[in-house]
Amino acid sequence: MSIRDAQREAVIERLAGHLLAHGLARTSLRQLAQAAGVSDRMLLYYFADKAEVLAAVMARVAGELSLRLAEAIPDGAPLKPAELVRRAAAFTTGPDMRRFMRLWVEVVAAAARGEAPFSAIVAQVMAGFRHWVDTRLDLPEGADREGTAAAIIAVIDGLALVDICSEDEIAARMAAALSTLLAE
């Protein structure tokens, strides 16, 4: 592996941590370069442009996310929707996963704003979410799997969004309250 490729990998790794820590707040080329410990000149030697940097880093983050989701709720026995939501909610509002979900909300907003690499990233991550739900969802024949999957994802993402702008204490009670809202 060339030095360049090795550096690419190292930069992606460091920037994944950076994005998870700071969201999209510090993502100018110079700020990214500093966080990665290289010069901005070199960042654009390793990557074609800023969009490629962000796309590579977000791909890494998305991979990590799907890995953790798969670990937390494996593809074993399918779960009824309410139970799936409960377990997914408990997981994504956990201390380590919150930064993933926060970043996810920011990325969706960036995509809504039409910023270059994010629309594609959102489509890809969203497809991953759908697939994750689909392989774990126990639904009666004839039910709307796609619609139900979308609804489940909406609930999980909604928790993340409200989590961003609430005190910890209320956020903790939110998941519990949600549980009682769900049918069996």
Place this chain on the structure above:
Amino acid sequence: MSIRDAQREAVIERLAGHLLAHGLARTSLRQLAQAAGVSDRMLLYYFADKAEVLAAVMARVAGELSLRLAEAIPDGAPLKPAELVRRAAAFTTGPDMRRFMRLWVEVVAAAARGEAPFSAIVAQVMAGFRHWVDTRLDLPEGADREGTAAAIIAVIDGLALVDICSEDEIAARMAAALSTLLAE
């Protein structure tokens, strides 16, 4: 009312439409000025700085939103959580309200990023949401009203977030599927 105050009002009105149409995508001072039909120099004559412009416009938008929410689901007979969610979901995913919710998602993300006027705006709008839910929520004595309100808001906001990055066809089925997920 001085010319300045009259212009302030007119500018706020026009920019509210601009934000609802384009989200936070075109919000540089010069872009805002153009959308408002004034020079950027004058925009900063009417308002102290950019943050004050956005705060004023967002306050207008938030007022409009709460007005419409109050109209759509008046503060009459309290509703059980599931029914409240159903009706709120039907309303906020309606064609006219989607741009409000999309802007809301963007604003939350901006607040998460720490951008100047948005944290305060989010806190204020969120409090409005909570109050709106609280005055319409039929809950048994001893239940966690705050937690339940947060959960309800989360579900509504989650629909909006997924709505942003889905095809219309799936988004329409999502609300229906959500309804069957809810307990009575």
Place this chain on the structure above:
DNA sequence: GACTCCTTGTAGCAACTGCTACATAGTATC
């Protein structure tokens, strides 16, 4: 008419944005 205040235009500044031209040092190949 002089004075003052409200309103508006022109011009520009310093900082930051993404990105690039150019030079150079090293390293590998023949």
Place this chain on the structure above:
DNA sequence: GATACTATGTAGCAGTTGCTACAAGGAGTC
């Protein structure tokens, strides 16, 4: 040792950002 390719630094460009200094026209008051 000449040549070519990889890797890195220095410097800077053109565009955008939020914001401001300065001047001047107009309107009202003395």
